[in-house]
Amino acid sequence: MSSQTEESTTPAAQNQGSHHYVLTLDLPGRVAGTWYGTVTPACDDTRHSLFVALRDHVGTENPAFARANVVFFSLEPNRL
Template sequence: MSSTTEQSNTEAEQQGTHHYVLTLDLPGRIAGSWQGTVTPGSGDTRQDVFVMLREHISESSPEFARANVVFFSLEPNQL
């Protein structure tokens, strides 16, 4: 195993178990996309993660609190 592969495995282990993409839009005003990784709790659902992400975005960017959801994806963070 090369050191590059070892480094990639270590970086992947530090990431969350799921990758998300969320795009919000206020028509005619502003749009934004967020992406990253998250590790849901053992009893969390896709809905729980979606609500958590919306709340997190609204806290840091209040203008998006009432934005339309254009796209949402939550997938296992693995190939």
């Protein structure tokens, strides 16, 4: 019986933030977009403050989405 080693192409957990987020915004009848990634909150951050910061960041980087409707937001610990 042989053994195989599988290499992962995903970044090591140490290189990722402590939380994973997904944010979907929609401009009805025009366009929708989804952003995702990892973030490590500061000790005084809240779920709401991270939501606002992420939404503001997307709006700054993509001005068309600055006033878009939020369709989905998830912020979860980045662990299995």
